[in-house]
Amino acid sequence: MPAANRLGREGQGLKIALTTLNTGRLSLPALCVASGRWSLKIAREWSNARTQWGQPVGKHEAVGKKIAFIAASAFALDAVFELSAELADAGQKDVRIEAALAKLWSSEISYRIADELVQIRGGRGFETAESLEARGERAVPAEQQLRDLRINRIFEGSSEIMKLLIAREAVDAHLAAAGDLASVDASLQDKARAAVGASGFYARWLPKLVAGAGMDPRSYSDFGRLAKQLRFVERSSRRLARQTFYGMGRWQAKLEYKQAFLGRVVDIGAELFAMAACCSRAEMILRTTPEHAASAYELAEAYCDQARVRIDEYFDQLWRNTDDGDRILSRKVLAGEYTWLEAGVLDQSEGTGPWIADATPGPSSKENLHRKYR
Ligand SMILES: Cc1cc2nc3c(=O)[nH]c(=O)nc-3n(C[C@H](O)[C@H](O)[C@H](O)COP(=O)(O)OP(=O)(O)OC[C@H]3O[C@@H](n4cnc5c(N)ncnc54)[C@H](O)[C@@H]3O)c2cc1C
Structure with missing residues (x-):
């Protein structure tokens, strides 16, 4: 690669590459905003349409609480994303922490919203969109949303990391x-x-x-x-x-x-x-x-x-x-002290392959972890 094509100063490559993670990480909160809005719409329409015990399910307090949580959190998802994105666009501040907080918080709360939506939909929340459609009902993919949002808590830096x-x-x-x-x-x-x-x-x-x-x-x-x-x-x-x-x-x-x-x-x-x-x-x-x-x-x-x-x-x-x-307790579990509690689980019910096929070691030291996700 000719030197003329170099971006930034020599020796700054890794820093620049890792800095892109800060704003790159904001694409995930943006996606969570959309999921919050969609969940709110479905929760509102469905909870008005479905009647149980003589009134729309949304009017039962247990469901009403979930709707209030979804509405307030959908607003907050919007607010967190807008604020973080504006800080990033302004370019005057290192948004490393704000982007990380936005990623962590948005992925966790949007998953909780999606879970509450499945619950509000009752049995239909568990059904696939195809199954609903086949029965002649509106094809609402609430369970698919829950599955799809699950990965946000793992990739681009798991919540724990x-x-x-x-x-x-x-x-x-x-x-x-x-x-x-x-x-x-x-x-x-x-x-x-x-x-x-x-x-x-x-x-x-x-x-x-x-x-x-x-x-x-x-x-x-x-x-x-x-x-x-x-x-x-x-x-x-x-x-x-x-x-x-x-x-x-x-x-x-x-x-x-x-x-x-x-x-x-x-x-x-x-x-x-x-x-x-x-x-x-x-x-x-x-x-x-x-x-x-x-x-x-x-x-x-x-x-x-x-x-x-x-x-x-x-x-x-x-x-x-x-x-x-x-x-x-967790150390004792790991040491196998409570395996009697697993009684009845068939040996090798999970298959016989190795736990990890690729033996390439993951990030082994704390320093590696920091380098990977900063
Ligand atoms: C659909 C999909 C798409 C992906 N796309 C990409 C991609 O485009 N680019 C890319 O680079 N990677 C990608 N990944 C990989 C993804 O980033 C990793 O799965 C993720 O970083 C978690 O790493 P791991 O799977 O090795 O989990 P592990 O590191 O094995 O973690 C297992 C568990 O231990 C926890 N844990 C690990 N270390 C610690 C610690 N020090 N302290 C506390 N808890 C800890 C984790 O949070 C997790 O709960 C993708 C993964 C999936 C499933």
Whole structure:
């Protein structure tokens, strides 16, 4: 290849290639937006058409809750994608984290929407479009959507790997500040020296986490009724940083291996990101299509209220969970201590081939993983 055809500077190739992942990753949230809209349409039309126990199924509270979840989440899918794409288009900021959060959150919530749609459709949700058509009914591929969306949680970085990558950004500042303090191998003397350095960082950083705009009832007033949601986002972001700091204090360098704790930290961050995106989207709709503003504000508020319940649960679970017990249990399962529970499963019912035909080793080290998905 002639040098004249080179894109960018010499030695920058890998960086450029990996940077494309940031915006490339946004194509998946875009697809999830479409699936959210489709699910909302089918849920609305079907829940009005199907009558059980004397009224349309959508009017039964159990189904109504699902419809409310689908509507609020479809709005949030739109909002998260629009915000992330605008940040990417503006080109002024590295959108690595926003794109990763958008990919992770969109693929998870759109799958939950699709699952709820299957449930709302009842037996017809489980049926294929072909089967429905053959019976003379509308060919709604709800089960196919569920199957197709499943892969989004696995490829372009599985949800577990995305959480690790995002969490690393949150924890890196602490690890850098703590230096030897967080190192398992450092001597007592090194740790004492690092403690002096870290105390300077935290003396500046920690007070910022106690008070902020979220405490002032007048802040974000431009957002009208959504101001309280943005104050919650701001307060919760600081709370999240404090909790991450406590995790750091408790586990030090081992925090990196606390995947369940870090996963919840990222789940909270993703919900806060989606809440902020919803408020920003409602504000944008007010300016561009004012005829939809009132309902956009309602949907944004509904999403925020629903997300706050989930966020409270995640915060609670940071410190009240079964992680330690589950770790022990899973090790025992792996060691074969409960194989009696598999009684009745025919030997080799899953076939006799090797688990992995291609013996090429996967990414073996943490460094490889980071290189692959950054
Ligand atoms: C339909 C389809 C299309 C695809 N298209 C492409 C493509 O175009 N380009 C491409 O490069 N790849 C593609 N892939 C591959 C895809 O990116 C991988 O399947 C995906 O990255 C997961 O890797 P894996 O299958 O090796 O799972 P594994 O790495 O074996 O993971 C198994 C499980 O362990 C979890 N796990 C793995 N490592 C860790 C860890 N360190 N900590 C916690 N949990 C962990 C995973 O999240 C998963 O739950 C495609 C796959 C499919 C099915």
